[in-house]
Amino acid sequence: MGEQPTRVDDAEPPPRRTADDAGRSTDRGADGSSPATDRGADGSGPLAERGAGAEPDAPRPPAPGGLPLLGNVHELASDALGFYGRRAAAHGGVVRYDVFGTESYLVTDPAAVRRVLVDDHDRYEKGEMPRSRLGGLLGDGLFLAEDDDWREQRTTVRSAFFRERVAEYGDAMVDHARRAAAQWDDGEVVDVHAAATDYAFAVLAESLLGRDVERERETVRAAAESVTERFDTGRMTSFLPEWVPTPANRRYRRRIGALRSTIRTLVAERRAAGPPADPGAADDLLGTLVAAAELGAMGDDRLVDNAVTFLFAGHETSALGLTYALYCLADRPEFQERVRREVAALDGDPRPADLGACPALTAAVDEALRLYPPVHTFFREPTEAVRLGGYRVPAGVVVTLSPWAVHRDGRWWDDPTAYRPERWLRDGAAGPADGDEAGGPVHGDEAPGPAVGERPEYAYFPFGGDPRHCIGMHFARQELRLATATLLRRLRLEPVTTDLSVRASVNTRPDGPVRVRVRTLEEPLDANEPSDTS
Ligand code: HEM
DSSP, X not given: OOOOTTSTTSSSOOOOOOTXXXXXXXXXXXXXXXXXXXXXXXXXXXXXXXXXXTOTTSOOOOOOOOBTTTBTHHHHHHHHHHHHHHHHHHHOSEEEEEETTEEEEEEOOHHHHHIIIIITGGGEEOOHHHHHHHHHHHTTSTTTOOHHHHHHHHHHHGGGGSHHHHHHTHHHXXXXXXXXHHHOOTTOEEEHHHHHHHHHHHHHIIIIIOTHHHHTHXXXXXXXXXXXXXXXXXXXXXXXXXXXXXXXXXXXXXXXXHHHHHHHHHHHHHHHXXXXXXXXXXXXXXXXXXXXHHTTSSOHHHHHHHHHHHHHHHHHHHHHHHHHHHHHHHHOHHHHHHHHHHHHTSSSSOOGGGXXXXXXXHHHHHHHHHHSOSSOOEEEEESSOEEETTEEEOTTOEEEEOHHHHHTOTTTSSSTTSOOGGGGSGGGOSSOSSOOXXXXXXBTTTBOOOOSSOOOGGGOOTTOOTTSSOTTHHHHHHHHHHHHHHHHTTEEEEESOOSOOEEESSSEEESSOOEEEEEEOSSOSOSOOOSOOO
């Protein structure tokens, strides 16, 4: 593993060595209700199944009924997360559902998830579904680009996410957490969702788009709010295309237009100031993008698409990850104390290089991302008929991958709905749970997972999977851990919201404020408080 700029995706993550790789648990990977296991009916493994992609005889996945025309929209609109979980439990790892006549397949068997994301990734594209929903926002940026266009873009922007570059964003991550902590009084009840949203925005603005974006905070906030509204699956209208002139859609288009023109202005200012000659030498992501555009690697529209993409893909997801980590730790005081002891032992506030020595902190965050994956589902479209979980799935349909459903599946996780960070620590001891052998992944630092125990690799995939896994994964994991550590060095968190309820908006959002009481530590662990707490 290494973030060497040699090929498009050699930077991250490392090939994850798991029980699957060791051949220990592949027989657990198939869903019991499938007519054939995902290893193929002949048991000859994934590559054999790949060859049988268009096999006409394989059965179609189960298709339990929905309403004519509407399909399963009503169930999705009332409780999408519950719907995914129930469908998976009742009908197995690959099951059909329909949305306004669009044929969709929910894939929750980890072996089938791996097949889609890794083994057969070249038989899938992101497809029409995310494009029709997100295209107006993300344009042709990295998130939605396909084939060679995607490969070129990923190569162009990846240097902004190399480990050593991400480490440079560490100061901003710690500094903004210090400022948040300094604003809270002893005994104050804080909505950690609101606080984490402000925090993640400030960090992203400073780390990736430069301080300039603070100036345009309201434009960006308004756009983000409209994005949330537009993709809130609690509203039936969120399933309608963007061109349908509902009030929410009109507002959304107006605010996204304003956001794009704001970014154009920032780009023009960077140009006028003279961009760095080498994208790899830029101070931030916008600098990387502008430098790449100057070298002819990316046109202006694409540049704006990507700036919006990073803002959109990195802001709410990280905010939610931090929200859930803090909420969960408030609810588990003894584990919170364990993390605090770990970070109290550091020499001052945490630095990125310290994180490898903080297994309990890492476990706390990884487990929060399991229980409340910020991205509850994402989508693919097969470009040809494929075989999945022993079934034949036609070309052109929507394939829905759901970290939410898989992370909460009792077949892979004991007590799946409980927050138990200990499951990521071998025997509950301090130390990496797995994979610190030479050349292998160092759990807790390089890449999340696997937790202790035997389970398929893709029983945990909060950041998606190769080769289109989240490019911001290191950034986000570093951010969540640095923020949590910085806060816990100053504060004790006590639960106020005790029964967290979440729903499937564009991401996994809490239903209301997530309240936590903060207790400032009698003896602060660090004297290095910010002088400016505004
Ligand atoms: C806890 C925080 C985050 C989570 C849970 C998360 C999750 C994900 C997931 C599941 C995907 C795969 C989507 C797919 O395959 O269709 C993805 C892709 C992506 N993420 Fe993240 N993400 C997070 C933070 C970030 C950050 C901080 C950034 C950037 C600053 C970012 C930028 C992206 C981009 C650009 C892609 C598309 C990559 C490609 O297709 O090559 N994400 N993310």
